[in-house]
Amino acid sequence: MLETPILSTDIDYNNVYDPAEDTFLLMDALESEHNKGQYDLERSTLSLEIGSGSGMISSFIIKHKIFGENNYHLSSDINPLAIKETLKTIKLNGVGRNDVLLMSLLDSVRDGSIDYLVFNPPYVPSDDVPILSDEDRLSVALEGGKNGMEITNLLIEQLSMKLSTEGCAYILFCASNKPLEYKESISDMYNMELIEKRKCGWEVLSIYKITRK
Amino acid sequence: MKLLTTNFIKCSVKACDASVSSFPLKYDNQCEIELNYEEDESIIEKSYQFLVGILDKIDWNALLKVCADLGNNDLPPNKPVLTQDSLLSLNDNEKLILKQLFNLLINTEIVNGSMKCDSCGHVYMIKNGIPNLLLPPHLS
Numbered sequence: 001m002l003e004t005p006i007l008s009t010d011i012d013y014n015n016v017y018d019p020a021e022d023t024f025l026l027m028d029a030l031e032s033e034h035n036k037g038q039y040d041l042e043r044s045t046l047s048l049e050i051g052s053g054s055g056m057i058s059s060f061i062i063k064h065k066i067f068g069e070n071n072y073h074l075s076s077d078i079n080p081l082a083i084k085e086t087l088k089t090i091k092l093n094g095v096g097r098n099d100v101l102l103m104s105l106l107d108s109v110r111d112g113s114i115d116y117l118v119f120n121p122p123y124v125p126s127d128d129v130p131i132l133s134d135e136d137r138l139s140v141a142l143e144g145g146k147n148g149m150e151i152t153n154l155l156i157e158q159l160s161m162k163l164s165t166e167g168c169a170y171i172l173f174c175a176s177n178k179p180l181e182y183k184e185s186i187s188d189m190y191n192m193e194l195i196e197k198r199k200c201g202w203e204v205l206s207i208y209k210i211t212r213k
Numbered sequence: 214m215k216l217l218t219t220n221f222i223k224c225s226v227k228a229c230d231a232s233v234s235s236f237p238l239k240y241d242n243q244c245e246i247e248l249n250y251e252e253d254e255s256i257i258e259k260s261y262q263f264l265v266g267i268l269d270k271i272d273w274n275a276l277l278k279v280c281a282d283l284g285n286n287d288l289p290p291n292k293p294v295l296t297q298d299s300l301l302s303l304n305d306n307e308k309l310i311l312k313q314l315f316n317l318l319i320n321t322e323i324v325n326g327s328m329k330c331d332s333c334g335h336v337y338m339i340k341n342g343i344p345n346l347l348l349p350p351h352l353s
Contacts, residue, residue, distance in 0.1 A: 042297050044266025046221060070263040072217060083343060097263070097319060099218040101344045104353065107225040108346040110236055113270065164270075 002031050005059035005093045008085075015081045017053040017141040021200035026120050026172055027060050029196040029207035033170070039068035045115035046164075048074045050105060050155070053082050053141060055089030057118060062096035067116050076103040079137050105151075106158040114162050117169035119155060123148040125176050148177050160189060160212050168211045170195065175204040189213055214344045217318040219279045220271050224330035225337075225346050225353075234331035237275040240282035244326025244339070250316045254308075257315045261303075264314050265295045280317070288317075 004027070007019070033039075047067045052058045052075035060066065062073050073096065077083045080102060087100050106114070122129075126143035129150050130136065144151050152171065159169060173179040183192040190210050197206040223229070223236035251257055273292035280288055293310050303311070322342055329336045335352065338345050347353075 042262065042266065044263050044270060046270060070266045072263075072267065074218065074221070078347060080343075080345075087343070097260075099215045101214070101218070101222070101346060103222075103346040104225065104348070107227075107348075107353075108222045110221050110223050110272070113221050 002027075002034075002060070002064045005056055005063055005089065007054060007056065008088055008092055011054055011085050011088075012081060015137040016079065016085050017082070017138065019054055019056045021198070021203070022120055022123075022172055022174075022205055023056055025196055025198050025200070025205050026057055026118070026170065026207055029170060030057075030061065030066050030118070031064075033195060033209070034064070034066045039066070039071075041068050041070060044070040044072065046072050046074070046113055047116035047118065048076065048106075048109070048114050049118040050076055050103075051082075051120060051122075051141065052077050052086040052100070053079075053120075055086035057120065058086060058098070059089050059093040061118070062090060062098050063093045065096070071097070071116075073098040075100045078102065078104050078132055078140065081137060082141075105155050106162045109162045111161050112164055115164045115167045117159070117163070117167070117171075119152075119169065120172045121152045121155065123152070123172060123174045123177055144177075148174060149182070152177070156186060156190070156210075159210070163212060168209055171208055171210060173206050173208060179206055179208060183208070214323045214339055214342060215319060216276075216279065216321040216323070217267070217271075218344070219323075219328075220275055222344065222346060224332060224335060225348050226330065226333050226335060229330055229332040232332035235333070237272075237279050238328035238337065239331050240279055240323070241327045241329070242282060242284060244283060244328075245324045246283060247322045247324045248316070249320045249322070251320055254312070257312050260315055260319070261300050261311055262297065264311050264318070265297055265300060267318070268292060268295060268314075283323075285317075287313075 058075040122144040125148040129145040130139035193209045195207045229235035
């Protein structure tokens with residue numbers, strides 16, 4: 001088992017998502033992918049975590065060189081308070097080639113550049129997709145609109161343009177996102193492979209690896 | 214923001230996606246730069262494989278442009294030709310190139326300043342080393 005990154009004791013959990021079962025499941029999935037040895041590449045790669053929040057998962061990727069020795073990792077969030085915590089957590093957990101940015105989904109990414117994308121989206125079904133405001137910075141990390149899929153849908157629309165030739169995305173789904181139906185609906189363009197699945201309290205969470213067809 | 218990152222980001226405005234002038238962004242010549250140059254060859258050597266590999270991913274013309282924006286015109290006009298095999302027998306000139314690349318891409322940070330899209334003119338700020346590529350509501 002790879003060591004879990006440490007978090008500073010003063011993280012502002014009123015404004016930044018507190019790592020929970022979904023965070024740990026995603027790290028476990030990345031660890032099992034890492035252990036398959038498929039990332040020990042000679043070529044250099046670029047990874048990006050969208051919605052890095054507290055920085056737990058990005059620190060895990062950097063600290064354990066999850067995507068190999070020759071990777072450059074970017075962490076992004078739309079919440080300025082979250083990106084500050086991401087940076088703090090990454091620094092706390094040691095050194096590695098990485099950078100952080102404020103960005104929405106893949107809006108500002110150069111086409112064809114991402115080798116590994118990691119995303120724990122706001123997946124909880126809600127009436128509307130919340131808007132980030134000074135009064136509420138947490139809902140955007142949780143609520144995903146209809147079926148909890150509105151944000152994931154937007155990302156998938158951008159994905160094929162932004163991935164490198166052999167690029168892939170690791171994305172978390174909950175049962176209400178109906179991942180199997182979704183897999184079918186995007187099957188013209190993408191393969192979706194189950195990497196990890198776990199019952200967490202009243203939720204069933206799964207991590208899928210998505211690649212271009 | 215590390216200089217390497219400038220090679221992977223473009224304007225966030227959807228209407229600029231089709232425009233070649235939305236990448237790279239145009240960096241203000243008043244940007245505050247922090248140089249943390251590494252002189253210890255043994256540290257740089259650990260990144261040789263990464264540097265040679267990342268050259269494949271780098272858009273060299275974009276890198277030249279960003280460096281020129283920031284007042285650095287020292288880069289060779291063409292991307293250096295280096296392969297993983299050439300790492301087995303590097304000459305002094307190649308070692309120097311790798312050292313320069315390491316210090317430029319990884320150890321040069323834009324701490325404060327701004328960057329602009331040549332297509333739509335939108336200006337993005339960089340504060341405390343963090344670039345802000347978010348758009349105001351009317352543009353997103």
